[in-house]
Amino acid sequence: MNVLKAVGALGALGLAFGVILAFASKVFHVVVDPKITQVREALPGANCGACGLPGCDALAKAIAAGDAPITACPVGGASTVEAISKIMGIEAYAGEKMVARVLCKGNYDRTNKKYIYQGIMDCKASAMIQGGDKACEYGCLGNGSCQAVCPFDAIHVVNGVAVVDPEKCTACGKCIVECPKHIIELVPYKQQVVVDCSNHLFGKAVKDDCKVGCIGCKICEKACPFDAIHVVDNIARIDYEKCTNCMVCAEKCPTKAITALLEDRKKAYILPDKCIGCTICAKNCPVQCISGELKQLHVVDEEHCIGCGVCYEKCPKDAIIMK
Amino acid sequence: MGLFSIFMGAALVNNYVLSKFLGICPFLGVSKKVDTSLGMGIAVTFVMTLASIITYLVQVAVLERLGLQYLQTIAFILVIAALVQFVEMFLKKSSPSLYEALGVYLPLITTNCAVLGLAIINIQEGYNLLETIVNSLGAAIGFTVAIVLFAGIRERLETADVPEALKGFPIALITAGLMSIAFLGFSGLSL
Numbered sequence: 001m002n003v004l005k006a007v008g009a010l011g012a013l014g015l016a017f018g019v020i021l022a023f024a025s026k027v028f029h030v031v032v033d034p035k036i037t038q039v040r041e042a043l044p045g046a047n048c049g050a051c052g053l054p055g056c057d058a059l060a061k062a063i064a065a066g067d068a069p070i071t072a073c074p075v076g077g078a079s080t081v082e083a084i085s086k087i088m089g090i091e092a093y094a095g096e097k098m099v100a101r102v103l104c105k106g107n108y109d110r111t112n113k114k115y116i117y118q119g120i121m122d123c124k125a126s127a128m129i130q131g132g133d134k135a136c137e138y139g140c141l142g143n144g145s146c147q148a149v150c151p152f153d154a155i156h157v158v159n160g161v162a163v164v165d166p167e168k169c170t171a172c173g174k175c176i177v178e179c180p181k182h183i184i185e186l187v188p189y190k191q192q193v194v195v196d197c198s199n200h201l202f203g204k205a206v207k208d209d210c211k212v213g214c215i216g217c218k219i220c221e222k223a224c225p226f227d228a229i230h231v232v233d234n235i236a237r238i239d240y241e242k243c244t245n246c247m248v249c250a251e252k253c254p255t256k257a258i259t260a261l262l263e264d265r266k267k268a269y270i271l272p273d274k275c276i277g278c279t280i281c282a283k284n285c286p287v288q289c290i291s292g293e294l295k296q297l298h299v300v301d302e303e304h305c306i307g308c309g310v311c312y313e314k315c316p317k318d319a320i321i322m323k
Numbered sequence: 324m325g326l327f328s329i330f331m332g333a334a335l336v337n338n339y340v341l342s343k344f345l346g347i348c349p350f351l352g353v354s355k356k357v358d359t360s361l362g363m364g365i366a367v368t369f370v371m372t373l374a375s376i377i378t379y380l381v382q383v384a385v386l387e388r389l390g391l392q393y394l395q396t397i398a399f400i401l402v403i404a405a406l407v408q409f410v411e412m413f414l415k416k417s418s419p420s421l422y423e424a425l426g427v428y429l430p431l432i433t434t435n436c437a438v439l440g441l442a443i444i445n446i447q448e449g450y451n452l453l454e455t456i457v458n459s460l461g462a463a464i465g466f467t468v469a470i471v472l473f474a475g476i477r478e479r480l481e482t483a484d485v486p487e488a489l490k491g492f493p494i495a496l497i498t499a500g501l502m503s504i505a506f507l508g509f510s511g512l513s514l
Contacts, residue, residue, distance in 0.1 A: 009389050013381070013398060017405035024409050028416035 035064040042083035044076045050151050074172035097189040099169040104140040104183050105196040107159040111135050111210040127180040136209040138198040146175035192245040195236045197257040202234045214257040220249035225286030246308035266307040266322040268300045274319035281311035326457045333461030339437050340469040341506040346437030360474035364467025366428040374403050375459035378442035399442050
């Protein structure tokens with residue numbers, strides 16, 4: 001009997017409190033933007049702070065309020081952006097995938113040291129002493145501050161120069177901010193030709209310091225069939241919008257400051273059964289390596305083809321492939 | 324015993340943290356900064372006073388009437404847990420600024436043994452409702468005083484030259500012990 005009384009009383013108490021709480025949760029219900037909850041669920045929830053806000057909750061609030069872009073989370077990657085874009089009703093600006101790139105390849109084999117640096121392994125510290133120990137005052141110091149700050153283990157110092165792993169890089173920009181020499185830039189992931197130098201000196205002054213520096217000779221500027229590379233302030237800069245990755249500049253560059261994988265260079269090839277001999281490809285080829293009479297099969301001179309892909313894009317019959 | 328002596332007794336002489344050793348975990352856990360410890364103290368004051376009133380009513384109206392005094396502990400835990408939830412919801416709606424200020428401390432108090440201890444002591448001492456309120460207010464203010472003082476000392480300890488082996492938690496425990504001895508001095512207070 002006593003047991004029943006105890007169970008009954010406690011049960012009744014519990015029930016009463018339960019009802020009160022349930023009622024209170026309705027009465028005191030605070031309307032939270034459902035978008036915040038949804039966005040919060042779409043985020044990875046690691047609370048890593050890579051977005052610059054304290055935790056995923058704060059970012060969800062900011063995204064829902066429109067204060068942060070839907071791509072603000074560098075960790076979640078494309079799937080997260082897609083999920084958030086659905087919630088927010090904003091078309092995901094898929095954009096081009098960008099990756100960080102260290103615009104220097106003056107490693108210890110190619111450049112000299114001014115002095116032996118024995119301080120702490122931090123680029124900001126070593127940059128304070130005569131701009132660092134590298135002979136080239138614009139070059140990567142190789143003390144690995146970018147490596148330390150990278151949350152994704154995507155940047156590593158190899159023989160005195162930091163190198164980005166494009167597969168791991170998420171373009172979060174932390175290394176760009178960290179680098180005291182300001183030589184890290186975002187470059188399109190697909191870009192195959194990059195001027196890996198930041199030296200603003202001219203000619204011999206560069207050559208004395210580094211074997212692979214850009215000397216500002218403008219040979220690339222003259223060689224480029226697409227007007228995509230220009231020497232500004234003694235340094236060649238590629239306009240990634242115009243560049244077709246034809247690699248002519250890299251081929252011509254006397255110091256090999258322009259990096260390109262020439263072995264991976266593609267060649268245009270015309271499929272004989274599809275070509276109708278319209279001559280559009282021959283007219284558009286920047287190096288005039290396509291020949292053929294009107295209404296006759298055209299051929300590509302593979303020796304001279306630079307693999308720019310212009311003919312591939314212009315061909316109305318899809319008769320050209322790049323391989 | 325006058326109300327004033329009940330109040331002073333709860334706040335200083337029988338300080339809940341330093342002489343009854345209740346609520347030690349927030350005392351050690353949330354006492355690294357004076358600001359946060361003050362927030363915790365205010366939240367505890369709020370909940371303690373409310374909880375002791377409700378538990379008193381539950382005791383008189385339900386448990387004693389049904390002769391179920393032995394269910395006191397479990398019933399009080401139920402009351403306190405529900406109460407904290409309710410207070411949280413109420414504050415979120417009616418006073419978002421206070422809710423933000425108390426923040427994470429409010430739910431933490433659910434598991435604060437000082438709240439439960441106080442509710443049970445109130446019944447054991449045979450206080451009436453007014454005495455219960457005064458006693459819990461005193462106890463809560465005593466808790467706040469203790470935790471804020473302790474946080475102040477710990478802030479200074481951060482920069483003090485502490486022996487390697489005692490750094491961090493050990494020195495905090497020693498400090499708490501010394502504070503407890505200091506509060507023992509209040510037992511000479513004649514009210």
